[in-house]
Amino acid sequence: GTNFNTGSFGIGKKARSVVVKAETGGVSSINPDIRKNEDKVVDAVVLSEVSKAVTPYCRCWRSGTFPLCDGSHVKHNKATGDNVGPLLLKK
Amino acid sequence: GTNFNTGSFGIGKKARSVVVKAETGGVSSINPDIRKNEDKVVDAVVLSEVSKAVTPYCRCWRSGTFPLCDGSHVKHNKATGDNVGPLLLKK
């Protein structure tokens, strides 16, 4: 999960290039898209209403069915080297 | 949730400075520290064992009591402009 930006600078006779490593450790937003109109995205599950034997809930903020997990954490982990996964509710 | 790095380059007679904007949208790891020895961090909650009226579970990957929420999402949201919060299990 490290990002790089490369800039090239032509100054005087020679072009110089530089690689800058982003300071992403712990200072980046983790939710790019979900319910950005809300100050804080909190969801509640009433346990008596859980119907399936196992219900996965998303913790990667990439699910198309948030707050449920749709498996999108797999793509996120592959793209970034991350290791996140869902919370499973078990009856 | 945007990170900046500033680099100063002294080249020839003048020092020049540049600001590089990191490409963080959707390509960053969201879990900096929790159980990095595991390929995928998945937790299970057996509903019959839930004891409290409301139990918050962490979705920000910053909790000191992960998988439980300890309120650390507040600091994360303030630092990054994010809007994440816990999943509440309600009996």
Ligand code: FES
């Ligand atoms: S889709 Fe987000 S944890 Fe599975």
Ligand code: FES
């Ligand atoms: S500490 Fe992570 S959601 Fe509250």
